[in-house]
Amino acid sequence: MRVGYGHQGIAGPSEESDLDAEQLKDGWLPLMRRWLEDAVEAGIPEPNAMTLGTVDEHGHPCTRTVLCKGLSPAGVLFFTNYESDKGRQLAAVPYASVTFTWVPIAKQITVRGPAERVSAEVTDEYWHSRPRGSRLGAWASEQSRPIRSRAELDAALLHVAERFGVDVDIPVRPNWGGILIRPEVVEFWQGRANRMHNRIRTSRHGDRWTVERLQP
Numbered sequence: 451m452r453v454g455y456g457h458q459g460i461a462g463p464s465e466e467s468d469l470d471a472e473q474l475k476d477g478w479l480p481l482m483r484r485w486l487e488d489a490v491e492a493g494i495p496e497p498n499a500m501t502l503g504t505v506d507e508h509g510h511p512c513t514r515t516v517l518c519k520g521l522s523p524a525g526v527l528f529f530t531n532y533e534s535d536k537g538r539q540l541a542a543v544p545y546a547s548v549t550f551t552w553v554p555i556a557k558q559i560t561v562r563g564p565a566e567r568v569s570a571e572v573t574d575e576y577w578h579s580r581p582r583g584s585r586l587g588a589w590a591s592e593q594s595r596p597i598r599s600r601a602e603l604d605a606a607l608l609h610v611a612e613r614f615g616v617d618v619d620i621p622v623r624p625n626w627g628g629i630l631i632r633p634e635v636v637e638f639w640q641g642r643a644n645r646m647h648n649r650i651r652t653s654r655h656g657d658r659w660t661v662e663r664l665q666p
């Protein structure tokens with residue numbers, strides 16, 4: 451199938467300069483922050499959404515979308531149920547790949563590296579920033595497990611809402627929390643005409659980082 455990309459589309463804004471290694475002179479983080487801001491400014495819905503890849507017990511890849519909730523020199527942070535499929539997979543094989551895809555601005559970033567659970571304090575702080583309804587939802591859902599019907603799911607939410615009442619703080623659900631991906635490889639991709647895209651990859655070797663250009 452061929453999709454018409456239209457006038458600009460995947461070729462990207464023509465006035466933008468070519469991505470090059472120089473833009474990574476201060477490391478992956480400032481450039482990643484800038485691109486995320488570009489995605490926000492472009493009005494892309496859920497600009498912090500990223501596709502998270504993990505492997506299952508057969509070594510098969512599994513992907514789904516999660517929201518990036520923190521970027522720091524330590525890495526890329528998201529929150530989930532540790533007993534979900536992804537949570538179990540990361541407990542068994544603590545390595546992840548995440549990709550941000552921003553088609554309207556012709557940019558993509560992939561980050562790969564070891565994944566670890568964050569401290570209870572970090573989870574607690576984020577949990578309490580979430581709307582009450584989302585906190586109740588996290589309590590109501592045994593994420594990734596089958597359920598017979600929508601009605602049962604709605605009943606589970608009602609049940610936790612009644613259990614906690616209206617005035618009570620909703621504590622962090624056990625086995626819910628943050629996962630930090632510590633970047634080992636970060637690739638920046640900028641769409642260009644004729645599929646001659648710019649790709650710059652930075653990789654960590656101990657505490658040293660190398661930067662190289664890849665063919666599109």
Ligand SMILES: Cc1cc2nc3c(=O)[nH]c(=O)nc-3n(C[C@H](O)[C@H](O)[C@H](O)COP(=O)(O)O)c2cc1C
Pocket residue numbers: 496499512513514515516517518528529530531534535536537593594
């Ligand atoms: C835009 C978007 C953002 C999402 N963000 C999260 C998230 O941050 N954490 C999460 O657990 N699930 C999130 N989900 C749901 C996941 O994609 C997924 O369905 C769920 O986590 C179960 O995945 P698993 O069974 O592979 O563990 C999001 C879905 C979408 C479409």
Ligand SMILES: Cc1ncc(COP(=O)(O)O)c(C=O)c1O
Pocket residue numbers: 517529530580584
């Ligand atoms: C099940 C689930 N958990 C967590 C999140 C993360 O976002 P938030 O903490 O803003 O709800 C999402 C976002 O869509 C989600 O669907």
